[in-house]
Amino acid sequence: MLNDPxxxxxxxxxxxxxxxxxxxxxxxxxxxxxHVNGLSLADFLDRVGQGEASVDPERVERxxxxxxxxVNEAGLRFLAVLADRSPGLLQQDLPSLGAEWLLAGGPEExxxxxxxxxxxxxxxxxxxxxxxxxxxxxxxxxxxxxPDSWQVCLRHGYWSDDSRGRGPDFVHLAELxxxxxxxxxxQQLAARWGAAGEELFADxxxxxxxxxxxxxDTVCWVQRAWTAGLDAREMRAAPLVIYPEAAQLAGxxxxxxxxxxxxxxxxxRWLAGVEQxxxxxxxxxxxxxxxxxxxxxxxxxEVSAPSRPADRRHLTLAPGHSxxxxxxxxxxxxxxxxxxxxxxxxxx
Numbered sequence: 647m648l649n650d651p652x653x654x655x656x657x658x659x660x661x662x663x664x665x666x667x668x669x670x671x672x673x674x675x676x677x678x679x680x681h682v683n684g685l686s687l688a689d690f691l692d693r694v695g696q697g698e699a700s701v702d703p704e705r706v707e708r709x710x711x712x713x714x715x716x717v718n719e720a721g722l723r724f725l726a727v728l729a730d731r732s733p734g735l736l737q738q739d740l741p742s743l744g745a746e747w748l749l750a751g752g753p754e755e756x757x758x759x760x761x762x763x764x765x766x767x768x769x770x771x772x773x774x775x776x777x778x779x780x781x782x783x784x785x786x787x788x789x790x791x792x793p794d795s796w797q798v799c800l801r802h803g804y805w806s807d808d809s810r811g812r813g814p815d816f817v818h819l820a821e822l823x824x825x826x827x828x829x830x831x832x833q834q835l836a837a838r839w840g841a842a843g844e845e846l847f848a849d850x851x852x853x854x855x856x857x858x859x860x861x862x863d864t865v866c867w868v869q870r871a872w873t874a875g876l877d878a879r880e881m882r883a884a885p886l887v888i889y890p891e892a893a894q895l896a897g898x899x900x901x902x903x904x905x906x907x908x909x910x911x912x913x914x915r916w917l918a919g920v921e922q923x924x925x926x927x928x929x930x931x932x933x934x935x936x937x938x939x940x941x942x943x944x945x946x947x948e949v950s951a952p953s954r955p956a957d958r959r960h961l962t963l964a965p966g967h968s969x970x971x972x973x974x975x976x977x978x979x980x981x982x983x984x985x986x987x988x989x990x991x992x993x994x
Contacts, residue, residue, distance in 0.1 A: 856937040898920050
């Protein structure tokens with residue numbers, strides 16, 4: 647047998663298979679594997695090891711859309727046997743089975759699983775239903791463990807998020823082509839400039855978060871929210887409606903970084919150009935300038951650092967940015983701007 651579950655573990659795979667989706671949450675996958683075999687989720691968990699679930703079976707069935715399941719090393723082996731896949735392959739597809747998220751306990755410990763109140767990292771976001779159909783996932787919701795609270799499917803033109811059943815599960819982007827374009831720009835930045843491109847988008851997104859928090863009634867954002875069938879002041883709407891401006895601002899930030907002109911005159915020219923964009927977008931310049939000044943302050947090059955050639959293909963962002971921004975995680979973690987969506991305007 648490929649997997650060794652130990653003396654007390656399952657000896658054979660379940661009769662029917664469910665193949666994991668790349669990036670899927672562990673809870674989502676085990677839920678599908680249980681149901682395809684005619685098992686309730688609670689019955690399935692008894693086969694994966696020790697854990698504490700709700701006494702309400704209906705609540706247990708809601709676990710996959712509410713939080714994430716975690717296992718220890720022995721629990722991973724049990725799950726691998728039941729799924730008829732090696733532990734390594736499961737870990738490739740299910741991020742919460744990664745070594746850094748396994749529960750404490752050595753290989754000789756009893757198999758254990760947990761469903762904490764909140765995921766330890768990331769957000770549970772619905773996987774595109776049409777993509778699921780293409781993979782043969784029928785009749786079951788698939789939940790991804792996403793660094794951000796949203797996902798965009800460019801193939802089918804859908805936006806999904808971690809709303810967990812509050813309002814529409816998906817927003818069709820046919821009438822919001824600017825959001826589709828913005829997501830493409832984000833992907834291009836990452837593909838062309840690597841980590842620096844992703845972090846510049848994160849910075850731009852955080853500036854737009856500040857703007858939305860201060861000015862949620864900006865006309866273009868209200869119109870997009872209504873088009874999507876969302877309330878304009880609902881926090882869920884914010885990432886969707888600010889995406890186009892964030893993508894355009896990221897392009898301007900990239901121009902600033904590539905130019906390498908960080909003296910007072912260079913910063914003033916860049917700020918004036920972005921303020922013209924703000925006027926075009928309908929964002930109040932006086933209200934929104936603060937976030938741009940904070941960003942410029944974090945991206946001021948050290949006096950002793952050499953200037954960067956304009957045609958350099960690999961950007962190294964300023965030390966003030968790199969000391970704060972993370973190389974992994976959500977957009978807020980990858981940015982040097984630390985405010986959070988949902989913070990009160992006065993706290994930003």
